[in-house]
Amino acid sequence: MIQKIDAKKMVVTGDYAAAYGALLCDVDVVAAYPITPQTIIVEEFSTFVNDGITDAEFIMVESEHSAMSACIAAQAAGARTFTATSSQGLALMHEMLSIASALRLPIVMPVVNRTVAAPIGIWCEYNDTMPQRDSGWLQMSCEDNQEVLDMIIMAYKMGEHKDVLLPVMPALDAFILSHTVEPVDAPSSDEVLDFISHYKPHAILDPDNPMAIGTFTPPEYIQELRYQHHVAMNNARKVIKDVTKEFAQKFGRDYHGLIEAYKCDDAEVVLITMGTVTGTARDIVDEMRAKGKKVGLIKLRFYRPFPIEEIRKIAENVDAIGVYDRSISYGTGGPMFIETKNALYGMEKPVVNFLAGLGGRDVVKGDVEKMFEILLKAKEGEAKEEIYWINTRGVSI
Amino acid sequence: MEIEAKHHPMDKYLRADRIPHIWCPGCGLGTALNCFLYALEELNIDPDNLAVVSGIGCTGRIAGYLNVDSYHTTHGRAIPFATGLKLAKPDMKVVVFSGDGDLFAIGGNHFIHAARRNMDMTVLCVNNYNYGMTGGQLAPTTPMEARTTTSPYGNLEHPFNLCHVAAASGAVYVARWTTLHVRRLKESIKEALNKKGFSFVEILSPCPTAYGRRNRSPTGLDMMKYYQEHSVIKHGIDPSEADIEIGGDIIVGKFVDIEKPTFNEMVKELIEKARK
Ligand SMILES: Cc1ncc(C[n+]2csc(CCOP(=O)(O)OP(=O)(O)O)c2C)c(N)n1
Ligand code: SF4
Ligand SMILES: [Mg+2]
Numbered sequence: 001m002i003q004k005i006d007a008k009k010m011v012v013t014g015d016y017a018a019a020y021g022a023l024l025c026d027v028d029v030v031a032a033y034p035i036t037p038q039t040i041i042v043e044e045f046s047t048f049v050n051d052g053i054t055d056a057e058f059i060m061v062e063s064e065h066s067a068m069s070a071c072i073a074a075q076a077a078g079a080r081t082f083t084a085t086s087s088q089g090l091a092l093m094h095e096m097l098s099i100a101s102a103l104r105l106p107i108v109m110p111v112v113n114r115t116v117a118a119p120i121g122i123w124c125e126y127n128d129t130m131p132q133r134d135s136g137w138l139q140m141s142c143e144d145n146q147e148v149l150d151m152i153i154m155a156y157k158m159g160e161h162k163d164v165l166l167p168v169m170p171a172l173d174a175f176i177l178s179h180t181v182e183p184v185d186a187p188s189s190d191e192v193l194d195f196i197s198h199y200k201p202h203a204i205l206d207p208d209n210p211m212a213i214g215t216f217t218p219p220e221y222i223q224e225l226r227y228q229h230h231v232a233m234n235n236a237r238k239v240i241k242d243v244t245k246e247f248a249q250k251f252g253r254d255y256h257g258l259i260e261a262y263k264c265d266d267a268e269v270v271l272i273t274m275g276t277v278t279g280t281a282r283d284i285v286d287e288m289r290a291k292g293k294k295v296g297l298i299k300l301r302f303y304r305p306f307p308i309e310e311i312r313k314i315a316e317n318v319d320a321i322g323v324y325d326r327s328i329s330y331g332t333g334g335p336m337f338i339e340t341k342n343a344l345y346g347m348e349k350p351v352v353n354f355l356a357g358l359g360g361r362d363v364v365k366g367d368v369e370k371m372f373e374i375l376l377k378a379k380e381g382e383a384k385e386e387i388y389w390i391n392t393r394g395v396s397i
Numbered sequence: 398m399e400i401e402a403k404h405h406p407m408d409k410y411l412r413a414d415r416i417p418h419i420w421c422p423g424c425g426l427g428t429a430l431n432c433f434l435y436a437l438e439e440l441n442i443d444p445d446n447l448a449v450v451s452g453i454g455c456t457g458r459i460a461g462y463l464n465v466d467s468y469h470t471t472h473g474r475a476i477p478f479a480t481g482l483k484l485a486k487p488d489m490k491v492v493v494f495s496g497d498g499d500l501f502a503i504g505g506n507h508f509i510h511a512a513r514r515n516m517d518m519t520v521l522c523v524n525n526y527n528y529g530m531t532g533g534q535l536a537p538t539t540p541m542e543a544r545t546t547t548s549p550y551g552n553l554e555h556p557f558n559l560c561h562v563a564a565a566s567g568a569v570y571v572a573r574w575t576t577l578h579v580r581r582l583k584e585s586i587k588e589a590l591n592k593k594g595f596s597f598v599e600i601l602s603p604c605p606t607a608y609g610r611r612n613r614s615p616t617g618l619d620m621m622k623y624y625q626e627h628s629v630i631k632h633g634i635d636p637s638e639a640d641i642e643i644g645g646d647i648i649v650g651k652f653v654d655i656e657k658p659t660f661n662e663m664v665k666e667l668i669e670k671a672r673k
Contacts, residue, residue, distance in 0.1 A: 034531035043532070043546055050549050060535055060547050062502040063473065088471055120453070120469060
């Protein structure tokens with residue numbers, strides 16, 4: 001249990017916001033291993049435990065693999081669990097991710113997006129979370145620290161929904177959010193607990209009612225489990241929309257479901273972004289609109305499940321679509337670009353991919369402006385390439 | 398008198414373009430590295446025939462500063478990387494230089510198995526009792542009752558005695574020194590480098606920034622004084638008797654120096670036998 005906490009305005013880092021979100025959700029167990037730029041999340045949480053604000057169990061382990069293993073066991077025993085990681089840590093955890101999701105355990109784990117080696121770096125790139133695409137988790141990306149806090153709260157409600165029962169991985173950009181302070185409105189613990197309601201585990205390890213979990217399973221059964229998992233991920237689309245709507249009604253902040261469309265209604269071209277670049281792109285849209293250019297923006301919040309219908313609907317009325325990616329599937333293009341092309345199958349719209357900010361390189365206003373300029377050319381059928389590497393040595397565009 | 402040196406006497410082993418290093422004032426890592434460089438120099442080791450492998454951490458930065466074939470691997474995986482190197486290049490001298498967390502927490506499994514196989518390599522472990530790089534969390538070496546960011550009321554987990562782990566796992570050479578014992582440390586590193594098989598040197602080293610501040614030794618000097626007051630040299634004792642406790646004696650010395658065929662030798666012998 002947590003002590004009663006009043007609503008308050010805070011000026012905090014994204015890491016703090018994530019830890020605070022977990023605190024408000026009254027998590028029972030946290031198991032984690034430190035890694036920059038995530039460390040502060042669990043460090044802050046351990047301070048809450050230390051200060052007696054929560055009586056959650058805080059388990060120190062010897063690697064991320066053990067952290068996820070401990071969370072899986074705790075969640076299976078009926079606890080609401082929380083952990084956090086980044087980069088190499090997430091890569092090392094990979095084996096356990098599919099176990100958490102296939103056992104249908106709604107663990108919540110913020111991941112601070114950081115480049116995966118080699119070479120080693122600590123700055124923002126999405127090549128840690130994107131390769132987890134098929135791990136069966138809900139995956140999404142936050143734009144600012146307020147969204148980080150709000151999303152941790154919503155993540156528990158989405159994941160624990162009886163039609164979903166899947167773990168959730170909200171992502172936040174290394175340093176740009178994790179270590180940067182922003183004003184954040186924090187609701188009271190009562191409001192949050194009323195919103196997410198008490199966690200009722202769907203299956204529980206109970207000595208009085210023994211049950212075996214994850215046992216050796218022959219081909220007669222596994223395929224149906226995969227199907228149910230797929231259905232649950234599809235169900236999550238509606239649940240995500242319902243939860244964001246309910247959140248908006250209760251807390252006054254509307255995240256619009258899986259995507260947020262900005263000035264798309266009469267747009268001729270739209271750019272799809274994820275994470276913090278969205279804020280920069282919103283400014284550019286305003287500036288270009290002021291010059292009479294009909295540009296729009298889709299803030300992609302969820303990567304899994306992917307908002308296929310939402311993107312198709314907007315695409316119907318535009319002439320070209322750009323996708324900004326912060327990681328690359330070598331030889332093919334950015335992961336969100338690939339997903340978007342799949343979503344738009346049969347629509348015959350030009351789709352252009354922009355790769356920028358890999359390894360943590362800054363993505364500045366000029367870079368985003370260039371993306372829109374190329375898109376406006378693509379609309380006229382004048383884009384030379386399908387994939388553009390922005391601000392990259394050895395590439396001229 | 399102003400002392401100005403344009404070059405470090407060991408510059409030839411260093412990537413000067415990577416200096417200044419990232420280490421804090423008072424950190425023991427510079428001393429540990431220096432002892433290693435002087436050991437190389439005195440043994441006249443050909444830098445072209447030397448590979449240094451590190452994991453991740455403040456200690457893990459060492460590989461990157463060395464102007465030899467050096468590898469900065471992932472966290473915990475320096476030893477399997479070095480194993481691959483040694484198997485592919487049996488004549489190469491392979492050294493692993495990494496932290497206590499890297500080698501004994503996330504990578505602990507690899508340590509015991511390389512020692513068990515008697516892989517021919519030298520493992521130098523800088524033990525600063527915590528995860529320095531990530532800000533001072535509890536490590537498997539943190540002494541009982543010590544405070545870290547994740548043990549604010551004092552550690553209640555029993556730590557590893559690294560020399561005991563090494564010896565019990567099969568290492569043929571095991572020694573422990575602190576960064577105060579620069580000459581003895583250098584001599585031990587030389588012996589370890591000359592030893593055939595799995596040799597291990599534990600280097601107790603101050604981490605004032607992440608560990609010392611929380612444990613009444615806020616500067617590197619405090620820690621060195623502590624080493625001076627508490628170190629007791631006991632060569633040849635059973636390393637199980639050399640546990641590290643706060644306020645207790647720090648037992649240093651050479652604990653194990655035995656002969657055993659190395660993994661590569663065993664493989665060679667087997668191949669010869671099989672061919673007959
Ligand atoms: C898989 C993975 N998990 C976590 C980290 C973050 N990390 C970097 S260094 C480190 C601990 C280093 O401790 P130690 O080996 O004792 O080295 P020191 O910094 O104390 O020299 C951790 C946890 C990482 N790089 N990779
Ligand atoms: S944090 Fe500790 S180990 Fe790392 S450089 Fe500073 S003093 Fe050395
Ligand atoms: Mg250490």
